[in-house]
Amino acid sequence: MVSERKDAGPEAGKTKAGGRFAGRQVLALGTFDSFLRTAVVIGRMFEQQGATLKIAALAAAGQKAQLSDRQLKAGGIHxxxxxVSAETLVKSRLFRDSAVVIAVIDGGRARELFLSLNASDLAREKSRPILAIxxxxxALAEHLAGYMSRAPADILCFNAPGERAQYVEAAGEIGxxxxxxxxxxxxxxxRRPRAPSAAARPxxxxxxQPVIPPRRMQRNHLLAGLTDVARGRPDVDVLIKLRHAKGETVHHEARFHFEDIARKLFSxxxxxxxxxxxxxxxPELLERASLAVTVSSTVAVEAMARGVPTRIVSDFGISEALGTAYFVGSGCFAPLSGLSPDMPDVTRRTWLDERSGASTDPEALLGRCAELIGRQDELGAALPMRxxxxxxxxxxxxxxxxxxxxxxxxxxxxxxDKPMRGVTFIGSVAARLRQARVIRQRRKP
Structure with missing residues (x-):
């Protein structure tokens, strides 16, 4: 469990009187830092309509320090x-007393959660949580695998119409x-419009991103290119926003951390x-950025939505593996060598509004949750699980x-398969040792 925090913010735990979720408890459930932050942001929307908000993290297997105090504070969580594990969570009153669970979790944790729900006895309850994911x-990779991992949810939220259409088509193929x-x-x-920048310097x-691009050579090129930009424009601050600090746990941990690469490069x-x-x-960096740059991070869409000039690094081409394919149509690709704080906002609004996920509709979620809660109230029993x-x-x-x-x-x-692989590996090593002994014996005079 994360240790108790002493710096609770003034907005923490505030609930509006009245509202369509008055008297209801909503649980914001996440796994890693950005997941939990998003779950809490969505949970606050329910809180503003009368709900009492609770927060929990779904434990990932083998992770002992999944969320640091720094990560929580950076996400505005006080x-x-x-x-808790999925099995423990499903049995808890924290889960069962919630009218809605907003789960922002990776595919593995989604399967763990739904398997635990499938084995539970929630059908005996007078009501159960409405589970929205x-x-x-x-969504940059493994789209259909991710959608199907989350398909047993009562509500499945999509970023853009094209992604929903892909899920619906695949769902129709198998029923x-x-x-x-x-x-x-x-x-x-x-999406808040940023205030006029008071920064003294551009x-x-x-x-x-921790694993985009994934190769040491590519990450060397990125840092070297940004270093060249800084040397070429001493009047400009070049800031590198690291995805995580050394030793912190995230969904994808950096194999070649920029700070490690920097030691060799700057030596x-x-x-x-x-x-x-x-x-x-x-959000604080975007308030004063003259130019936001990334390979394929979600923050690019946030920057575009807030009117910050944005560029997607084109040095590695366009590919699904790097997530750069997502930004085709945005008009924002540029090489590192051409970066300048004077670059204008060139985002194509049609792409931003229709395909990026920047156009948000909280009512689609709030309204569907209220509808399912009402249906369950009328039934007087827990709705059947999908x-x-x-x-x-x-x-x-x-x-x-x-x-x-x-x-x-x-x-x-x-x-x-792991035990079998282990036996095979051990057997292989043993066979090689036996072969080596035979060879040594043959060489003896």
Whole structure:
């Protein structure tokens, strides 16, 4: 559990009297930092309509320090945040007393949660939480796999109409009921128009991603290119917003952390005085940025929505793997060598409004939740849960997998192969050692 925080903000726990969710409890559930931040932002929307907001983190397997105090504070979270497994959460009053659970969780945790719900006895309750799943950011890869992991939700929020259409089409192929799909846009996006900048110096802010691009060579090129920009424009501050601090846990941990790359790069030519790394929250950086730059981060859409001139790094081309394909049509691609704080806002509004996820519709979620709560109240019993099949496989396969390995066989079937792989590896090493001994014996005079 995250330790108790002493710096609770003035807005923490505030609930408006009245409102369509008055007297209801809403649980904001996340996994990693950006996930939990988005869940809380959405939860505050319910809080503003009368709900009491609770916050919890869904524990990821093997993660002991999933959320640091710095990460919580940067996300505007001042409440205590218990960290629990899916199985423990589903059994808890924190979960069962909630009218709505806003889950912003990765695909693995979604499967764990729905498998735990499938094994629970919520059908005996007079009511159960309405479970809505939203996205923490842009859906850049494994779209259909991610959608199907979350398909058993009562409400499945999509960033853009095209993504919902993709889910509906795939659902129709195998018989998944797509009526839970709604388009809300990126509900965690900060769309406030930024105040006129009072910064004394122009600034270029690069927003780093831990594994995009993934290769050391590519990340070397990024930092070297930004360093060249800083050296070429000593009158400009070049800020590199790091995704996480060394030792912190995130959904995708950096294999080649920029601070490690910097030590080697700057040992040869020194670090320019006008280039520095920062952990300041993205919204604060966007307030004063002359230019926002990234490869494919969600913050690019936020910058565009707030009117900040934005550029997508084109040095590595356009590909689905890097997420740059998402920005085709934005008009914002540029090479590192051409970056300047004087670059204008060239975002194509049609792309931004129709395809980026920047156009948000909270009422689509709020209204659907109120509708399902009302339906459950009229019924006087818990609404039936959506089936795991066929989103997780045919009914026959799901039953077979659960029978031979329990939930892990559905959630993470690769784990069932590990003992066999281990035996094979050990056997292989043993065979090589035996072969080496035979060779040595043959060489003896």
């Amino acid at each position: 409440e205590n945040v218990p960290m 939203a996205s923490p950011g842009l 998944v009921d797509p009526s839970n799909a709604i388009v809300t846009g990126l509900l965690g996006l900060d 600034s270029i802010v690069f927003f780093e 040869r030519g020194g670090q320019p005085a006008n280039l520095r790394f920062t952990h300041e929250p993205a 089936s795991l099949a066929p989103a997780y496989g045919s009914a026959g396969f799901v039953a077979y997998a659960l029978g031979i390995g329990g939930p892990v066989a559905v959630h993470a079937p690769h784990l069932l």
